[in-house]
Amino acid sequence: MIQAPDLPAWAAFIVAFLIVTGAAITLIGSFGLLRLGSFYERVHSPTLGTTLGTAFIVLGSMTCFSVLQSRPLVHELLILAFVTITTPVTLMLLARAALYRDRTEGREDVPLIDENDEQALAEI
Amino acid sequence: MKRFIPHPLLAFSLLLMWLLLNQSVSPGQIVLGGAVALLASGAMTALKPEKVQLRSVRPIPRLLASVIVDIVRSNIAVARIVLFPAQKDRVSGFVRMPIDLRNQYGVAVLACIITATPGTMWVQFDRKSNSLLVHVLDLIDEQEWIALIKRRYEALLMEIFE
Numbered sequence: 419m420i421q422a423p424d425l426p427a428w429a430a431f432i433v434a435f436l437i438v439t440g441a442a443i444t445l446i447g448s449f450g451l452l453r454l455g456s457f458y459e460r461v462h463s464p465t466l467g468t469t470l471g472t473a474f475i476v477l478g479s480m481t482c483f484s485v486l487q488s489r490p491l492v493h494e495l496l497i498l499a500f501v502t503i504t505t506p507v508t509l510m511l512l513a514r515a516a517l518y519r520d521r522t523e524g525r526e527d528v529p530l531i532d533e534n535d536e537q538a539l540a541e542i
Numbered sequence: 543m544k545r546f547i548p549h550p551l552l553a554f555s556l557l558l559m560w561l562l563l564n565q566s567v568s569p570g571q572i573v574l575g576g577a578v579a580l581l582a583s584g585a586m587t588a589l590k591p592e593k594v595q596l597r598s599v600r601p602i603p604r605l606l607a608s609v610i611v612d613i614v615r616s617n618i619a620v621a622r623i624v625l626f627p628a629q630k631d632r633v634s635g636f637v638r639m640p641i642d643l644r645n646q647y648g649v650a651v652l653a654c655i656i657t658a659t660p661g662t663m664w665v666q667f668d669r670k671s672n673s674l675l676v677h678v679l680d681l682i683d684e685q686e687w688i689a690l691i692k693r694r695y696e697a698l699l700m701e702i703f704e
Binding site for chain 2: 446447450458462466468492502506507513517
């Protein structure tokens with residue numbers, strides 16, 4: 419089912435711009451995953467794709483199908499809402515696991531469990 | 543009312559989602575979606591969640607707006623760091639900050655906001671000392687970060703939940 423040829427040129431430009439921008443932002447985010455140094459730094463980068471990247475692609479999809487069907491379609495916004503709300507949960511889980519590992523290994527560049535421990539350590 | 547619809551807000555959101563997914567507001571879909579919403583929100587009661595008390599809904603649009611602005615802004619900032627890593631010395635690190643927000647739903651929303659924003663990530667919340675641990679990708683001034691999160695988000699969340 420190829421519907422895109424039915425799009426008027428002005429709409430095709432807008433849709434193409436939105437999709438390419440969204441894809442580019444997601445690509446930069448994935449690239450950062452490869453390029454940044456430590457685990458904690460790397461986790462920041464994919465959020466580009468899950469926030470603005472998804473937003474642009476969803477906007478592109480909404481524009482495309484709203485024009486094709488001549489009525490506003492908004493249910494794509496649900497995708498945006500769910501992606502944006504659920505990724506933090508996964509990221510937090512990953513970060514906690516990494517922090518647990520680093521603390522168990524006794525690495526010194528990660529913070530201790532709470533401030534009291536840090537103070538106690540500083541006094542030694 | 544309470545007995546039949548134990549979680550009205552959840553039931554309403556589920557109904558709204560059902561109608562959006564089916565792209566229809568026909569009576570049949572409303573009845574079907576309503577049934578699903580009632581069953582699902584009834585199942586929620588079995589989990590015995592702590593009651594959500596919204597003290598005020600007025601700050602919600604303001605919170606949403608500042609979250610969107612910050613997400614766009616930090617997307618650009620993180621993209622710049624990824625694409626031009628050699629431009630300046632960047633230090634990333636953990637920031638520990640005490641917060642005054644006590645409501646657990648408020649804290650959960652704050653956690654989602656901080657993690658969803660590129661460049662900042664929620665790592666840990668210590669309930670005993672009410673301090674949270676955030677990892678910041680581009681840490682310039684620790685105090686500035688603490689002030690920013692407190693002013694932009696925590697104040698609004700406290701208005702909403704407490």
